[in-house]
Amino acid sequence: MKPHLSLRDGLLALAVVFVWGTNFVVIRLGLDVLPPLFFATLRFIFVLLPACLLLPKPKVSWANLATYGVAIGLFQFGLLFIAMNGHIPPGLASLVVQMQVFFTVGLSIWRTGEKIKLHQLAAFALALAGMVVIAAHNGHGTTLLGLGLVLGAALGWAVGNQAGREAGKVNMLAYVVWAALFSVPPLLALSLLVEGPAAIAAGLARATPLTWAAVLWQSAGNTMFGYACWAWLLSRYPAATIAPLSLLVPVFGFGASALMLGEPLPPWKIIATLLIMGGLAVNLLWQPRKAAIGGEAC
Numbered sequence: 001m002k003p004h005l006s007l008r009d010g011l012l013a014l015a016v017v018f019v020w021g022t023n024f025v026v027i028r029l030g031l032d033v034l035p036p037l038f039f040a041t042l043r044f045i046f047v048l049l050p051a052c053l054l055l056p057k058p059k060v061s062w063a064n065l066a067t068y069g070v071a072i073g074l075f076q077f078g079l080l081f082i083a084m085n086g087h088i089p090p091g092l093a094s095l096v097v098q099m100q101v102f103f104t105v106g107l108s109i110w111r112t113g114e115k116i117k118l119h120q121l122a123a124f125a126l127a128l129a130g131m132v133v134i135a136a137h138n139g140h141g142t143t144l145l146g147l148g149l150v151l152g153a154a155l156g157w158a159v160g161n162q163a164g165r166e167a168g169k170v171n172m173l174a175y176v177v178w179a180a181l182f183s184v185p186p187l188l189a190l191s192l193l194v195e196g197p198a199a200i201a202a203g204l205a206r207a208t209p210l211t212w213a214a215v216l217w218q219s220a221g222n223t224m225f226g227y228a229c230w231a232w233l234l235s236r237y238p239a240a241t242i243a244p245l246s247l248l249v250p251v252f253g254f255g256a257s258a259l260m261l262g263e264p265l266p267p268w269k270i271i272a273t274l275l276i277m278g279g280l281a282v283n284l285l286w287q288p289r290k291a292a293i294g295g296e297a298c
Contacts (some may be wrong), residue, residue, distance in 0.1 A: 005237065005241060005242075009233060009236075009237075012229055012233070013229075013230075013233055013242065013245045014245070014248070015229075016225070016226045016229050016230055016233075016245075017245055017246060017248045017249050017252065018248075018252055019221055019222055019225065019226050020094075020222065020226055020246075020249050020252070020253075021094060021248065021249045021250065021251065021252020021253040021255070021256060022252050022253070022256040023217070023218070023221070023222045023226075024084075024090035024091065024093055024094045024253045024256065024257060025090055025256045025257055025260050025261060026214050026217050026218065026222075027039075027080075027081065027084055027090065027214075027218070028084065028090045028257075028261060029210060029211070029214045030211060030214035030215060030218065031081065031084055031085050032211075033203055033206045033207055033208070033211045034203040034204075034207065034211065034215075035085075035191060035195040035199045035200060035203050036078075036081035036082045036084070036085045036195075037078055037081065037082065037187055037190050037191035037194060037195055038188075038191040038195060038199075038200045038203060039081055039203075039215070039218075040073070040077045040078050040081045040187050040191075041184060041187040041188045041191050042215045042218075042219075043077065043215060043218040043219050043223065044073050044077075044180040044183040044184045044187065044219070044223070045180075045184055045219075046215060046216060046218075046219035046220070047176065047177060047180040047183075047219045047223045047224055048177060048178075048180040048181055048183075048184060051173075051177040051224070052177050052178060052180075052181065055171070055173065055174040055177055055178070056174065057174065057178050058167070058170040058171050058174045058175045058178060059170060060167045060168070060170055060175065064163055064166060064167055065175070065178055065179045065181070065182060066179075066182040067159065067160075067163040068160050068163040068164060068167070068175070068176075068179040068182075069179035069180060069181060069182030069183045070182050070183065070186065071156045071157070071159035071160040071163060072156065072157065072160040072179065072183065072227065073179075073180065073182065073183020073184070073186070073187055074156070074183060074186045074187055074190075075152060075153065075155065075156025075159070076153045076154075076156035076157045076160060077153070078153075078186075078187055078190065079149045079150070079152045079153040079156065080093065080097065080149070080150060080153040082149055083145075083146045083147075083149035083150045083153065084146075086146075087142070087143045087145050087146025087149065088141070088142045088143070088146035088147065088149075088150060089141050089142065089257065089263050090253065090256075090257045090261065090263065091250070091253050091254040091256075091257035091258065091263045091265075091269075092134065092141075092142055092269065092272075093146075093150050093253075094249055094250045094252075094253025094254065094257075095250035095253065095254070095272070095273055095276055095277075096131070096134065096147060096150040096151065096154070096276075097150050097153055097154045097157065097249075098154070098246055098247070098249060098250060098276065098277075098280060099127060099131075099151055099154040099276070100154035100155070100157040100158045100161070100246075101158075101246060101280050102123075102124055102127065102279075102280075103154055103155050103157075103158030103159075104157075104158040104161045104162065105120065106158075107158055107159065107161075107162045108162065111162065111166075119282055119286045122279075122282060123279040123280070123281075123282035123286075124279060125279070126275050126276070126278050126279030126282065127275065127276045127278075127279030127280065128279075129275045129279075130271075130272040130273070130274075130275030130276035130279065131147070131151075131272075131276070133268055133271055133272040133275065134147055134268075134272050135147060136268075137268050160227075161231075161234060164230075164231035164234055164235065165231075165234050165235060167231070167235070168235060169235050169236070170235075172228040172229070172231040172232040172235070173224060173228040175228070175231060176223060176224060176227050176228045176231065177224070180223075230242070246280075247277055247280055247281065250273065250277065254273070
């Protein structure tokens, strides 16, 4: 794998995190009309169809596709959409979901047999302190349920990241499209069970062109473009090269939420942001010093 991003791939990664950060506002617009699980179902239906009729199945196992599809579809976005339906503001959700970095590193350690390092423990402690700050302000637009759901979404994202890396060098757009085959059924079943046909019908009746634009943006922009490009980058560069770029997601998320939705930024949110992003930065950007003689890490 290449250790450093080329200019082209760096710009591509920047475009992805911009789409992901501003996407939290788009999610909020869709949730104003559609039930969360059904909104997520529509997202992956439009990812799957009609693209699966045009793109051949990538040469990966069905088990790998199923892992990615369930992890990203049901867990990451199913839980995230439920959380953002009144349990956590968009900007804060864009920050908390970045805990996926720690889950991704943990899964990588588990799969490769690496040992956890001291700076990773320090980084996790910083991020955990940020979670405590958010939990302490339960009721200020954020609930403990919302926090837990977004952390579950972060774990789902990490599992999807690992599955995508293990898929190897395949057509990642086709990979994301065919994985949606395993996202739609559980999301739809849960939507029918939890939200019910009446709520789904009411949401569809209230849907406006803006609502459908939000669904299409979720499908084409955020998933087909964003996740296909991200999985492609992860398959060609070390995780430690790509993952730090996700630190920009909450920057765009808070900015877009404040600008377009008027989400306030009280001091406690700023403190929590600094703690979590500080932990992420230590974990992902820490480079051990090389000894002047012998070149051994200190």
